[in-house]
Amino acid sequence: MKKLIAMTLAILMALGLFAGCSGSGSDGGKDDGVIRIWVGEESAEFYQKICNEYLSAHTDFGYKIEVKGMDTGSVAGTITNDPTAAADIYTVAHDNIGKLASTQCAKPITDESLIAQVKADNPESFQSVIYSTLNGQTYLYGVPYISQALFLYYNKSLVTEEQAASFEGLREAAQAAQTKAVTVTGDDGYNMSFALLARKVSDKSTTVKIFEGAESVSGGSKGESNCQGDDTVAIVRWLQAYAADENGFKWASPDGWDADLDKDNRGVLAVIGGAWHYNTAKAALGESNLGIAMIPTFTLTKEAVEGLSAVQAGDVYRGGTFADCKCFMINANSAASKYAKEQELIKYLSSKDVQNASYLECMNVPAYVGASEFIKQCYTDGKVSESEYNLAAAQVDMAEWGIPQPFITGTLNTYYYSKNGPQVFRAMIDQTAYPTTGDQILSETSSLEGVRKGLYLIEYLWNHGVAPKEFPAALPEKA
Amino acid sequence: MKSTAIQRPLTPKPAGGGKLRRFWSNLWKRFADGSAGTKLSHLIFGAGNVYHKQYLKGLLFFLLQAAILWVMIACPTVNGTPYGYKAILNLSLKNVHEGGEFDPLTGHFMTGSDCKLMVLFGFVSIALIVIYLLLWNANVASSWKADNDRKIGKKPTTFKEDLKELLDGKFHALMLSPTCIAALVFTILPTIFMISLAFSTYNDQDMNNLGTNLFHWNGVQNFVSVFTGEGSLGVEIHNRFLPVLGWTFIWAIFATLTCYFGGIILALLINKKGLKGKKIFRTVFILTIAVPQFISLLSVRNLLGEYGPINALLQDLGWISKPIGFLGLRVGDSETLAKIMVILINMWVGIPYTMLMTSGILMNIPTDLYEAARVDGASTLKMFFKITLPYVIFVTTPYLISSFVGNINSFNTIYLLTGGGPTYTGYQAGGTDLLVTWLYKVTIDQGSYNTGAVIGIFTFLITATITLITYRRSRAYNEEDTFQ
Numbered sequence: 031m032k033k034l035i036a037m038t039l040a041i042l043m044a045l046g047l048f049a050g051c052s053g054s055g056s057d058g059g060k061d062d063g064v065i066r067i068w069v070g071e072e073s074a075e076f077y078q079k080i081c082n083e084y085l086s087a088h089t090d091f092g093y094k095i096e097v098k099g100m101d102t103g104s105v106a107g108t109i110t111n112d113p114t115a116a117a118d119i120y121t122v123a124h125d126n127i128g129k130l131a132s133t134q135c136a137k138p139i140t141d142e143s144l145i146a147q148v149k150a151d152n153p154e155s156f157q158s159v160i161y162s163t164l165n166g167q168t169y170l171y172g173v174p175y176i177s178q179a180l181f182l183y184y185n186k187s188l189v190t191e192e193q194a195a196s197f198e199g200l201r202e203a204a205q206a207a208q209t210k211a212v213t214v215t216g217d218d219g220y221n222m223s224f225a226l227l228a229r230k231v232s233d234k235s236t237t238v239k240i241f242e243g244a245e246s247v248s249g250g251s252k253g254e255s256n257c258q259g260d261d262t263v264a265i266v267r268w269l270q271a272y273a274a275d276e277n278g279f280k281w282a283s284p285d286g287w288d289a290d291l292d293k294d295n296r297g298v299l300a301v302i303g304g305a306w307h308y309n310t311a312k313a314a315l316g317e318s319n320l321g322i323a324m325i326p327t328f329t330l331t332k333e334a335v336e337g338l339s340a341v342q343a344g345d346v347y348r349g350g351t352f353a354d355c356k357c358f359m360i361n362a363n364s365a366a367s368k369y370a371k372e373q374e375l376i377k378y379l380s381s382k383d384v385q386n387a388s389y390l391e392c393m394n395v396p397a398y399v400g401a402s403e404f405i406k407q408c409y410t411d412g413k414v415s416e417s418e419y420n421l422a423a424a425q426v427d428m429a430e431w432g433i434p435q436p437f438i439t440g441t442l443n444t445y446y447y448s449k450n451g452p453q454v455f456r457a458m459i460d461q462t463a464y465p466t467t468g469d470q471i472l473s474e475t476s477s478l479e480g481v482r483k484g485l486y487l488i489e490y491l492w493n494h495g496v497a498p499k500e501f502p503a504a505l506p507e508k509a
Numbered sequence: 510m511k512s513t514a515i516q517r518p519l520t521p522k523p524a525g526g527g528k529l530r531r532f533w534s535n536l537w538k539r540f541a542d543g544s545a546g547t548k549l550s551h552l553i554f555g556a557g558n559v560y561h562k563q564y565l566k567g568l569l570f571f572l573l574q575a576a577i578l579w580v581m582i583a584c585p586t587v588n589g590t591p592y593g594y595k596a597i598l599n600l601s602l603k604n605v606h607e608g609g610e611f612d613p614l615t616g617h618f619m620t621g622s623d624c625k626l627m628v629l630f631g632f633v634s635i636a637l638i639v640i641y642l643l644l645w646n647a648n649v650a651s652s653w654k655a656d657n658d659r660k661i662g663k664k665p666t667t668f669k670e671d672l673k674e675l676l677d678g679k680f681h682a683l684m685l686s687p688t689c690i691a692a693l694v695f696t697i698l699p700t701i702f703m704i705s706l707a708f709s710t711y712n713d714q715d716m717n718n719l720g721t722n723l724f725h726w727n728g729v730q731n732f733v734s735v736f737t738g739e740g741s742l743g744v745e746i747h748n749r750f751l752p753v754l755g756w757t758f759i760w761a762i763f764a765t766l767t768c769y770f771g772g773i774i775l776a777l778l779i780n781k782k783g784l785k786g787k788k789i790f791r792t793v794f795i796l797t798i799a800v801p802q803f804i805s806l807l808s809v810r811n812l813l814g815e816y817g818p819i820n821a822l823l824q825d826l827g828w829i830s831k832p833i834g835f836l837g838l839r840v841g842d843s844e845t846l847a848k849i850m851v852i853l854i855n856m857w858v859g860i861p862y863t864m865l866m867t868s869g870i871l872m873n874i875p876t877d878l879y880e881a882a883r884v885d886g887a888s889t890l891k892m893f894f895k896i897t898l899p900y901v902i903f904v905t906t907p908y909l910i911s912s913f914v915g916n917i918n919s920f921n922t923i924y925l926l927t928g929g930g931p932t933y934t935g936y937q938a939g940g941t942d943l944l945v946t947w948l949y950k951v952t953i954d955q956g957s958y959n960t961g962a963v964i965g966i967f968t969f970l971i972t973a974t975i976t977l978i979t980y981r982r983s984r985a986y987n988e989e990d991t992f993q
Contacts (some may be wrong), residue, residue: 113620114588134620140613165609283816362618369616448954453932462839478562496744496936 033408040241059114061365064094065372066117068378070176070356073392074099077379080387084378093371102356109135109361118364119372124355125160126472127172129440131162137360138162138169141373145170151382151398156355163245172357174397175380179432180224180351181424182212183311184300185293186321194300195347197272197279197328211256211272212300212326213280214462215307217456219447220435222300224325224457225269226257227350229431231327236350237261240446240492241436252442255492258485258505260340266348266458266481268334273459281456288314302349305395308421322420324427325349326435337478353432355397373374390414395422402426441495449491458484479505514803539653546755547652554644557652561659568949570648577641581634590626592634599791600631602709602725623722625711630700636693696843706962707731713956724959730925731963746960749938749947754967756848757943760923764859769909772863773901777893779864780871791868794861806925809854815839837931837940844940847927851941855922870904871897906983915980918945944968 069077071125078097085091098117100108100437106126109116113135121408122130130136139145139254149157152174160172184194188207193199197212204211214221229236237259244253272278280298283290288307291314302325303311312320325348358376360369385396386404390413396404405426409419437443444450457464457475464484466474474480482505490498525526540551546560551571555570584593591599608621655665666674677681708731711724738747779790798804811817820832834842835850876898882892902909923929929942929950937950944964952961980986 134608134618137616137618138611138613140616164611284811284814285816362620366612366618372616450932450936456839460839489885 039140039174041394053220059363059365061367063092064096065119065368065375065432067095067097067375068100068105068117068120069097070102070121071099072395073388073394076388076391078181080384081375084375090123091371093368095375103137106130112223113361114363116361116363118361118368119358119376120361121358122172123178123435124156124172124174124357125435125437125443127160127357127359128162128438129443130359131164131171132439134362136162136171137362137364137369138171139165139173139360139373139376140169141377144173144373144377147377147380148173151380152355153429155353155429155432155434156397159436159438160355160357162438172355172359173376173380174355174357175385175423176356176394177353177397177401177429178306178351178356179394179425179428180221180302180304180325180349181428182300182321182323182325182419183291183307183315184317184321184323185291185296185319188296188300189320191321191323194323194326196326200300200326201272201275201277206297207299207377208299209277209296210280210290211278213287213290213298213301215282215301217281217452220434221302221320222452222455223352223432224349225265225459226262227352227432228265228328229350230261231348234431240433241438241442242326244436244438244442250439252445252493253436255489256488257489257492258482260335260338261347263478263481264330264338264341264345265477265487266333266455268328268330269459270461270476270481271331271333272328274461280458281460291315303423305393305425308393311348312417317415317417320417322374322417322424324424325351325431333375334449348431351428351432352435353429354434389422390509393418393421396423445492449495450497451488454487454491462472527744539649543653544656544659547649547656550649550652551645554648557648557655561652561655561665563651563655563665563668566651566671570644573644573850574641574648575643577637580637588623588626589620590623590630592637593774594634596627596630596634597638599627602627603979605723605725607723621723624724625722628705628709629698629702632698632705636698650878662964669905677754684892689868702961704966706958707966709959711958712960727959731959735963735967745936745938745951746963749933750964753938753942753944753947754971756941757917760848760852760919760941760943761913764916764919764922765854765909765913767852767856768859768863769905769912771860772865773867773898774859774865777897780868791865794864797861798865802921802973803925805858805920806854809834809857810838810926813850834931836927838927839931840948842931843930846864847931847941851923851926854926855919858922866905866908870901874900905979908984910976910979910983914976917943917968917972920945920949924949944971 061413066281067077067081074097078095081095081097089344094114097350102121102123105120106122107130109120109122109130110133113133116135117442127136127234131138135317143438148160148170151397152160156174156177160170160174161168162171163169182194184200189200189203193203200211214224227238237256238261239254239256241255243251269279273280280290282301284299286297287301287303289295291299291301293315301307301311327346327348330343330345335341335343335345358380360372360376364372382396382398382495385394385398385401388394389396389401389405390408402423405414405422408414409416414422435443437446454464454472457472458481461474461476463474464487472480472483475484483501486501486505487497540548541551544557544560546557549560550557550570553571554574555567558564558567558570577839581593584591584595586592601707602624605622605624605627610617612967656667708726708728709724710727734749735746738744775794778784779787779794784790813819815838817833819835820829823829824832833846835846836842837847839842865924878896879892882896887895913916921942923943923946927939927941929939929946931941933937937955938947942950945968948961948964948968951957951964
């Protein structure tokens with residue numbers, strides 16, 4: 031019997047392997063009269079309410095609308111795992127657009143009026159990262175409606191507003207409080223942007239380039255990257271010294287940055303974080319102690335610029351950030367018959383009015399150009415508290431100093447975040463050795479050469495995804 | 510109408526060999542000598558049972574046949590991927606549809622084939638064919654039995670009697686059926702599916718380039734990449750496989766032996782005559798078992814962490830200026846120190862288990878062996894090496910082997926203590942990663958399922974080989990119930 035089964039299996043397998051295959055695919059799910067939307071967990075109730083209002087005003091809409099809250103940090107993974115089970119319209123951070131488009135999880139947006147609205151409302155920086163390519167044609171894929179950027183939370187009872195404006199001021203406050211000045215919420219690639227993307231205050235310049243001009247086609251060009259400029263070297267050396275200072279920078283302890291920030295612990299006076307940390311920061315400090323400001327400035331020291339030609343001691347830089355947006359996208363597996371209504375709905379949900387209402391009810395910072403005027407008006411009218419106003423204002427201000435995450439394909443995202451670049455960066459800040467492939471050891475990161483090697487390594491990882499076999503005899507000195 | 514054909518008994522078992530010939534011969538005899546119902550049941554399931562007026566049983570057979578044939582011929586689809594014969598043809602993964610056709614006016618978007626489902630449904634459909642054949646055999650055998658019953662003047666069994674038989678003579682079949690079905694659905698099919706992935710390009714990176722769910726077979730390329738370093742994760746495998754494999758062995762050997770002998774020594778100490786408070790000692794050591802292992806491990810991780818109490822204490826005492834990376838959690842931490850630490854911490858977690866087991870074994874060693882040894886003038890040490898240790902090893906050899914294999918796959922200890930760290934640039938596998946934790950990272954974090962499958966197959970081959978060789982050579986296997 032066993033042999034019979036084995037023979038049958040073998041015959042069938044052989045048939046399967048040699049026979050032609052009936053290719054399969056899907057042209058969308060069934061239209062069950064419901065449009066399902068995934069938004070951030072904190073906003074689900076609000077958007078359901080808004081959608082209900084829309085349905086009341088548009089009785090001929092023809093579809094029910096169901097809104098569900100999802101963790102927007104991990105939703106892209108959920109969608110790619112099983113796009114057929116995902117909502118018709120979903121929300122993701124813009125850096126997932128490339129991956130979702132190339133993996134056929136998202137459908138292009140073609141409604142002329144919606145495209146016109148996106149073009150009219152959104153800043154240039156967002157518009158450069160919401161398109162992707164399908165069959166050689168460029169299409170709009172994501173519609174921005176929430177803006178987000180890193181900024182500074184600080185303990186108002188120990189740090190003055192003036193001190194919070196610069197890292198040196200924070201250190202002064204930390205000396206008085208006998209603690210550390212500032213930390214970050216994590217040591218990943220997103221958080222390291224506060225130093226890596228720092229810009230010169232006088233002209234907002236930086237030599238850092240991350241996948242600039244990369245092609246949105248999977249497997250296409252990775253564009254141009256640079257993190258070996260003199261300014262970056264100087265910034266790393268400045269941060270090394272600041273971290274070595276007993277009242278300077280520290281990485282968050284294992285108990286969490288919020289435990290460090292806690293008003294009773296006083297482990298640190300300030301933390302660089304995002305709007306999604308607001309409630310935790312408020313719980314750690316209490317609303318009355320919670321100060322919010324832009325990421326501070328810092329002044330390059332003589333030691334930091336030693337041996338470098340393109341930077342001067344005394345140059346002032348402001349900490350940088352990835353200035354991102356959350357976007358609505360349409361599921362490629364959604365029924366074609368829903369397509370027109372989905373775009374109509376997205377147009378409404380991403381309109382300025384709904385973005386403004388979302389700010390007032392959920393603290394979602396609007397993504398459209400000129401949102402700061404509305405935010406200011408809300409504060410003047412007493413519609414939001416001071417910290418809520420500061421939260422939005424700091425993000426809008428920081429957006430001008432940041433760039434959107436340029437990971438227009440999944441590979442770029444992986445190379446930037448998951449190939450140990452952030453760990454190399456941390457090793458440099460900690461001035462520790464960094465083991466690479468076992469045969470290549472970054473034996474020290476304290477000297478100018480060590481920093482240059484570290485930055486070379488990071489850039490190499492961005493471009494290739496693996497560590498170099500060896501460091502070049504002469505490291506390139508990029509301006 | 511009853512068959513008048515003379516029914517010949519099935520071919521008796523030959524002295525040896527010829528099983529396949531006997532099988533075919535029996536099949537033919539059932540067909541040639543069976544009643545018309547039996548003959549018809551070769552084509553239509555349940556026909557023989559209906560012929561023998563076993564209507565319900567016949568109907569059940571027929572419905573099962575109809576259901577399987579419907580799936581195999583009509584090829585119903587799930588998410589656009591068919592079951593049935595099409596699924597078996599699809600196993601070739603040739604001519605898959607790449608998708609991406611989009612009509613901007615209507616919004617029609619054609620997504621590509623889902624190769625993952627195609628492969629899975631292919632294997633399910635093959636399993637359905639196997640089930641079909643088993644049912645075919647069962648239905649013919651059932652009718653053949655009824656033929657034979659009639660021949661000897663017995664009435665064919667009724668459905669009620671068949672059900673009753675399931676609770677009596679065929680009770681084993683009733684009990685084993687759910688287990689077998691569960692094993693097929695939850696173990697055998699997923700295992701075949703996962704093994705097949707090792708011969709494919711199924712990983713996130715390649716699939717992103719092709720489209721969400723498109724991959725193809727690439728033969729033994731993933732295995733070859735272990736030696737050549739080619740492929741999407743080839744560099745990782747090529748450079749890290751041997752170091753990880755080597756450390757996995759070192760870890761398994763040390764973790765097993767330290768816990769094993771540590772447990773024996775502890776059990777000997779606790780069981781020593783004259784020791785007061787034996788129960789208290791036993792309880793204290795068993796407490797580590799009472800606390801869930803992951804809690805113990807995470808507590809130790811916190812204790813020894815960069816900002817943990819141990820480092821804080823050492824810094825406060827002025828013995829060290831910077832935290833020691835005991836567990837390799839930070840970049841630049843010592844790999845050797847992390848390896849030593851996990852072995853030591855594992856002793857703390859593992860020794861009580863061996864102690865508990867050995868305590869029981871020690872109490873069972875016949876005391877006359879010791880008395881005889883004492884009369885012969887043996888020293889305590891000699892008695893330990895000549896009586897205690899051989900006895901304990903004899904009884905615990907299977908445990909020792911399973912413990913070794915368990916340690917090769919010791920995910921919790923490594924993942925919760927060090928997370929595999931310290932990390933290596935550009936690689937998933939860190940300094941203390943075992944094959945199993947590396948496999949986890951490669952599949953869950955990296956989405957490289959084909960590489961994970963290769964690592965899984967290698968791990969299985971290694972553990973299975975070691976287990977078989979060691980166990981078959983052990984005295985516990987060769988002298989099963991004797992201890993000399």
